[in-house]
Amino acid sequence: MKKLTVAFIAASFFALAQEPLVLPADSLEQQLQTAKGTSRVKVLNLLFKAYINQDPVKATGYTKEALTLAMEFEDANGMAASYNNLGVAYKNQGALDKALENYLTAESIYRKTGNRDGAAATHNNIGTIYSLKKDFEKSKQFFEESLKAFSELKDSSRLIITLNNLGNVYSDLGKYQEALDFFNQSTEISEALKLEPTDALLNTGNVLIRQNKAKEALEFLAKAAEKSTGENDQLTLMNVKSSTANALLLLGDLKGSERNLLEALNICRTLQAFYFEPQIFKTLAETYARENRMADAYKMMLEYEQAREKVFSEESGRRIAQMEMVIDIQEKEKQIEALKQEELLKTIELQRTQLAVIVAVISILVIALGINAFLHRKNKKVKV
Numbered sequence: 001m002k003k004l005t006v007a008f009i010a011a012s013f014f015a016l017a018q019e020p021l022v023l024p025a026d027s028l029e030q031q032l033q034t035a036k037g038t039s040r041v042k043v044l045n046l047l048f049k050a051y052i053n054q055d056p057v058k059a060t061g062y063t064k065e066a067l068t069l070a071m072e073f074e075d076a077n078g079m080a081a082s083y084n085n086l087g088v089a090y091k092n093q094g095a096l097d098k099a100l101e102n103y104l105t106a107e108s109i110y111r112k113t114g115n116r117d118g119a120a121a122t123h124n125n126i127g128t129i130y131s132l133k134k135d136f137e138k139s140k141q142f143f144e145e146s147l148k149a150f151s152e153l154k155d156s157s158r159l160i161i162t163l164n165n166l167g168n169v170y171s172d173l174g175k176y177q178e179a180l181d182f183f184n185q186s187t188e189i190s191e192a193l194k195l196e197p198t199d200a201l202l203n204t205g206n207v208l209i210r211q212n213k214a215k216e217a218l219e220f221l222a223k224a225a226e227k228s229t230g231e232n233d234q235l236t237l238m239n240v241k242s243s244t245a246n247a248l249l250l251l252g253d254l255k256g257s258e259r260n261l262l263e264a265l266n267i268c269r270t271l272q273a274f275y276f277e278p279q280i281f282k283t284l285a286e287t288y289a290r291e292n293r294m295a296d297a298y299k300m301m302l303e304y305e306q307a308r309e310k311v312f313s314e315e316s317g318r319r320i321a322q323m324e325m326v327i328d329i330q331e332k333e334k335q336i337e338a339l340k341q342e343e344l345l346k347t348i349e350l351q352r353t354q355l356a357v358i359v360a361v362i363s364i365l366v367i368a369l370g371i372n373a374f375l376h377r378k379n380k381k382v383k384v
Contacts, residue, residue, distance in 0.1 A: 025050040041070045041078035048085045053235040060089045080109040094275035094311040100129045120149035160186045164199045171207050198227040214250040238267035257287045277307040
């Protein structure tokens with residue numbers, strides 16, 4: 001069998017903009033016991049964020065309950081947050097079309113309610129889907145819209161996420177210095193807020209791998225592994241192990257690469273984060289091929305093709321194209337509705353003007369008739 005070449009040297013790790021988590025899961029669980037109405041909706045959606053990188057099944061259950069309650073209480077922002085969370089869950093599972101569908105639903109609700117913060121966060125998530133689909137120009141457009149909104153809103157925590165995502169787009173485009181500049185900005189803001197710059201460390205490591213600076217990359221990845229382990233952020237840890245395997249592969253440490261990939265694959269399946277499977281299978285195939293384990297390499301390539309088909313199938317692309325058309329139609333309908341409202345306001349204003357004129361004319365006539373009646377009575381008295 002012909003030896004394989006490294007095609008998946010590093011994968012970008014895109015962060016998702018959700019509502020910032022303030023309290024740990026146990027505190028939120030306590031709040032949930034007494035929370036009612038829209039407050040319960042908010043706690044349930046925060047619990048999704050607390051558990052999504054550790055227990056996705058539990059997390060999804062919370063946000064589905066939140067969506068049901070939000071609909072019952074007509075809580076628009078709660079519904080939008082739930083749809084965003086469902087998008088995150090579908091994205092991790094590799095169902096990119098379903099993820100985008102939920103993000104677009106959330107964006108539509110935020111747009112109708114005028115929630116600029118929520119819309120900006122959703123644009124970040126939509127941009128992530130386009131990045132994963134390799135439509136980098138469209139993803140940049142959404143990320144830049146988010147960056148502008150979060151800068152104006154002074155939302156530093158979400159600004160960190162957007163800077164990381166923009167850096168990954170530039171990295172995918174081969175513009176490594178620009179990518180590193182975004183990651184450095186993200187790190188500076190994180191440190192100023194006393195937050196761990198885990199995503200920036202991981203993403204910087206991936207850029208260094210792409211530049212064949214494997215030893216330098218391992219330094220950043222080791223720090224990211226320490227941070228993600230301490231925070232019990234299993235999703236990030238999975239990506240760190242996958243990237244570490246890529247760096248070790250470049251250095252010729254095949255056993256180390258295989259060990260990290262198998263650990264990453266185990267986390268991937270535990271979290272049901274199936275989007276990341278193709279990357280892991282492909283790097284495993286490369287590792288086995290370089291170990292001259294050709295049967296295992298072939299098996300991993302078959303696994304890769306099957307996993308990739310689930311995520312990047314033509315049907316998925318068609319569904320996304322259909323959803324884009326729906327959004328364009330909705331936007332046009334919104335413009336038409338705005339024009340109708342404008343025309344309606346003009347009509348109402350014209351009717352008000354006409355009514356004012358009529359009232360004025362009637363008032364003048366009433367006054368004239370009153371004066372005429374008064375003069376008539378006065379003339380009659382004089383004759384007597």
